Structures are given as structure tokens and as C-alpha cells.
Amino acid sequence: MLQRDHLTVIAPSLAEGVAHVRSCLDLDIPYGRAHDGMGTHNHLLRLGDDVYLEVIAVDPAAPPPGRPRWFGLDDSGLVRSNWDEGFRLRGWVARTTGIADMLARHGAILGEEVRLTGSGRSFSFAVPPGGALPLAGLAPSVIDRGGYPPSIAAMPELGARxxxxxxxxxxxxxxxALYERLGVENPPDIRRGERLRYRAMIETPAGLRELN
Known part of the structure; x- marks a missing residue:
């Protein structure tokens, strides 16, 4: 089974990503960390006890990782064009406790396992060939934290849900049908639209706001 772990704003730069979240939610979300194995960095916002928001971008100060970056971030032109067209909340991550079995069944969609280290723990992440988003972002990226829960409790509490x-x-x-085939336990609500787009309604101290 796959469970929702976090939502991802994929930004040309962290400054632009943080500014977008501020304009949508009226919140300044704090810096998270750098991902040495991927050459990226992020800001994180707690959205409850078991889900959070990540704003992620290429870290210009980091050396090239020697492998494709996750979330399609090596394709800077596509990241920029989606951003400029208003498609900014572009993906989400689901967690599993059995990534090897998951990829044995669905690796053609989800990618190959990459072992990484963060916050003193090792974890696995599925990355499709070339680092693209799974099915252009329609399918979730998959993470296996090795039995550890996400470190949401350590994130500052800003009153967002x-x-x-x-x-x-x-x-x-x-x-x-895709989400059922992947075994997603709590998938996004599905609506008909002209093209792939994600929307999140988030309760904030300033009221209910939309992030897209």
C-alpha cells in the first residue's frame, strides 16, 4: 500500500517557491535542508500530523550529483515553463514500507530505487529514468523511510492544515484506475479538467486558502 506523505511545489528557485506559497497562504515557510545526494534543497511546511508541504529546487551551490535529480529538476526549461503557466504544485510523494516489492510490480511507472541519506537516516526513493516525474506527475513519487516516520513533529507549527x-x-x-492499481490508500480527490493540475485547500491562521 501507498500512503500520502507530502505535496511538492517544484520551483525554478527556492526564493520563487517560497514567494508563491507566501502569496497563496500568507505564510513564510522555514528552510528545511539540502539533499547532498541530489543537489537540491527545500523549505517545509507542516500540514498536519502525517502530511507536509515541500518546496524544492535545484541548489545552485551544490555540485552536480552524478545522477539524475528527482522531481524532473534537471529539465530546467520544463520546470520554468510549468511555473510560468501557473502549474506549481506539480506532484506528491507517497510512502511505503516495501519499496522493492512495489518497484518489482510498478517500476515501469515509478522508476528505480535510489538509496539516500538525510537527517542522519538512510532512505530509498524511486526515480524514473532521467529523473522525470512519474507519468509527468500523475503518479506519486515513492519513498521508503526504512520504518521511520516522516519527521513532521520537528517542523515548526505555523497553524496550517x-x-x-x-x-x-x-x-x-x-x-x-491508476491509483487503485498502485494501491494508493488515500489518493487525491479526482475531478475532470483540461489538463493535469493539482490543487490543495489549506486552512491557515488567515482562513482557508488554495495552493496550486
Whole structure:
């Protein structure tokens, strides 16, 4: 089974990503950490007890990682064009406790296992060939934290809570079938739309706000 772990804003730079979240939610979310194995860095926002928001971008100060970066971040042109078109909440991550079995069944969609280290722990992440988002972001990226829960309790409490998470797609029935095939336990709500787009409704101290 796959469980929702976190939502991802994929940004051309952290400054742009943080500014977008501020404009949507009226919150300044704090810096998270650098990912030495991927040449990226992030800001993190707690959205409840078991889910959070990540703003991620290439770290210009980091050396090239020697492997494709995750979340399609090596394709800077595509990241920029999606950003400029207003597609900024572009993916999500689901967690599993059995990534080897998951990839044995669905590796053609989810990618290959990459072992990484962060916050003093090792974990596995599935990365498709070339680092692209799985099915252009329609399928979740998959993480296996080796039995450890995500470190949400260590994130500052800013009073933000995820109320709904929605995916729009021209063929919603195909999306539903995909999530069922992958064994997603709590998938996004699925609605018909002109193209793939995610929306999150988040309760903040300033009221209910949309992030997209």
C-alpha cells in the first residue's frame, strides 16, 4: 500500500517557491535542508500530523550529483515553463514500507530505487529514468523511510492544515484506475479538467486558502 506523505511545489528557485506559497497562504515557510545526494534543497511546511508541504529546487551551490535529480529538476526549461503557466504544485510523494516489492510490480511507472541519506537516516526513493516525474506527475513519487516516520513533529507549527487535495485530469476514470492499481490508500480527490493540475485547500491562521 501507498500512503500520502507530502505535496511538492517544484520551483525554478527556492526564493520563487517560497514567494508563491507566501502569496497563496500568507505564510513564510522555514528552510528545511539540502539533499547532498541530489543537489537540491527545500523549505517545509507542516500540514498536519502525517502530511507536509515541500518546496524544492535545484541548489545552485551544490555540485552536480552524478545522477539524475528527482522531481524532473534537471529539465530546467520544463520546470520554468510549468511555473510560468501557473502549474506549481506539480506532484506528491507517497510512502511505503516495501519499496522493492512495489518497484518489482510498478517500476515501469515509478522508476528505480535510489538509496539516500538525510537527517542522519538512510532512505530509498524511486526515480524514473532521467529523473522525470512519474507519468509527468500523475503518479506519486515513492519513498521508503526504512520504518521511520516522516519527521513532521520537528517542523515548526505555523497553524496550517491540509483540508483537501485534488487532481484534475481529462480522463478521471483512468486516474482512479491508476491509483487503485498502485494501491494508493488515500489518493487525491479526482475531478475532470483540461489538463493535469493539482490543487490543495489549506486552512491557515488567515482562513482557508488554495495552493496550486
Amino acid at each position: 491540509l483540508r483537501s487535495f485534488t487532481v484534475e485530469h481529462p480522463q478521471p476514470e483512468d486516474v482512479a
